[in-house]
Amino acid sequence: MKSGELRAMTNEDLLARIDELQKSLFNMRVQNVTKELTDTSKLPSARKDIARIKTILRERNILV
DSSP, X not given: OOHHHHHTSOHHHHHHHHHHHHHHHHHHXXXXXXXXXXXXXXXXXXXHHHHHHHHHXXXXXXXX
């Protein structure tokens, strides 16, 4: 996601999005180890999305 799209979201939506991304990142890691993941470029993009959201939350001073 683009940072502009993320900045338009509420804090609760961002926290929910982090949870979703962390769960999907875990699942992708498991699939990668078992050689079931076909598109490995999703791993770094998920990590970067999590970092973007955490940065925006940090800017808003509500990082939990």
